[in-house]
Amino acid sequence: xxxxxxxxxAKHVSIGEGMPKxxxxxxxxxxxxxxQEALAMQAADVDVVEWRVDFYENVDDIEKVKSALGSIRxxxxxxxxxxxFRTSREGGEREIDEESYFRLNEEVALTGQVDxxxxxxxxNEERIRPFIDIAHQNDVHVIVSNHDFxxxxxxxxxLSRMHRALELGADIPKISMMPQKISDVLxxxxxxxxxxxxxxxxxxxxxxxxxxxxxxIAGELFGSALTFGSLRxxxxxxxxxxxxxxxxxxxxxATL
Numbered sequence: 001x002x003x004x005x006x007x008x009x010a011k012h013v014s015i016g017e018g019m020p021k022x023x024x025x026x027x028x029x030x031x032x033x034x035x036q037e038a039l040a041m042q043a044a045d046v047d048v049v050e051w052r053v054d055f056y057e058n059v060d061d062i063e064k065v066k067s068a069l070g071s072i073r074x075x076x077x078x079x080x081x082x083x084x085f086r087t088s089r090e091g092g093e094r095e096i097d098e099e100s101y102f103r104l105n106e107e108v109a110l111t112g113q114v115d116x117x118x119x120x121x122x123x124n125e126e127r128i129r130p131f132i133d134i135a136h137q138n139d140v141h142v143i144v145s146n147h148d149f150x151x152x153x154x155x156x157x158x159l160s161r162m163h164r165a166l167e168l169g170a171d172i173p174k175i176s177m178m179p180q181k182i183s184d185v186l187x188x189x190x191x192x193x194x195x196x197x198x199x200x201x202x203x204x205x206x207x208x209x210x211x212x213x214x215x216x217i218a219g220e221l222f223g224s225a226l227t228f229g230s231l232r233x234x235x236x237x238x239x240x241x242x243x244x245x246x247x248x249x250x251x252x253x254a255t256l
Contacts, residue, residue: 003200005225008141008171010080010115013047015172016202019253020219021047021226022245023082027055031068038075040231045246048226050082050118053104054093059085060100062107073113082143083108084118090147102127109135118174121146121165132169143204144170152177152184152207158191159198166201172225174204179211188215189222196223216240217248220256 007016015021024046028034034056041049051072058064072081085104086092096104105117109131117135119128121144132142144165152158158175165173173195179185185207192205192215202225207215216227217240229245240248 003197005202006200007225008116008202010048010141011078013080015048016225019249020224022229022242022249023048023050023226024229024231024242025050025052025084026072027052029055029057031058031071034068035071035075037231038072041076041079044231044242046079046229046231046242048080048082048116049076050084050228051114052084052086052092054085054087054096059094059104062104065104065108066111069108069111069113080115081113082116082118083114086118086147087120090120090122090145091149098124098127102131106131106134109138109140112138114140116141116143116171118143118145120144121161121168125168128168136169141171142169143172143174144168145174145176145204147176149178149208152179152187155187155191155194158188158205159195162191162195162203163198166199170201172202172204174206176204176206176208177212178208182211185212185215188212189218192219192222192224202226213240217245218252220249220252 005016007014026034026037028037053059088095109117117140135142146161162173177188188207195203204226205224219227228239229242230239
């Protein structure tokens, strides 16, 4: 039996309660592209916005990152915002040394302008714990994530990674895996269902590509609390346009 989930509250949005929340990523290369994407979000039926800062051409300059963040926040003042630097080894746009990675995320958490920060599970655990403490002291929730664009590990390994994220202090564990065959999608859904029964934290699970699309639309049935859609461009393979995604989520919700 699934435990009662203690939702993560970001602005007015309750992640882990009711229908899965829809998140769309800002992936602009420069400030003007980011601003235009943020403006498009204003009228979109989107619950949460993620800034994929690894796409940003000036990500190496923390002051420019903070300035761009201020622009995003001025356009989307009341929308929950996730700050994410996705490393190239987990499907992101570039690599970064560990010191710069944590300094960037710490500086952003201290601004008070983001609601959640995404930290990768396989970063140095000795740096993850102190970072989560800093984030929590500044009322920032932490997603601890793992992405594999090559394969889907066995169920036991998926569960192990999500439990490890919680042990490190994550508010929300997230896994996103690439299926090589249909049974990989079933493996991820099985792990999702089991994890949902084992924790009172919201979880996010995704099977990528067209084969895994069902995981993006059936999260409420299996226990995933947030799904990623697209407005103009996908930030990961298999994302569904927001309007279609909302209608499908409503359809699932009405039958439960």
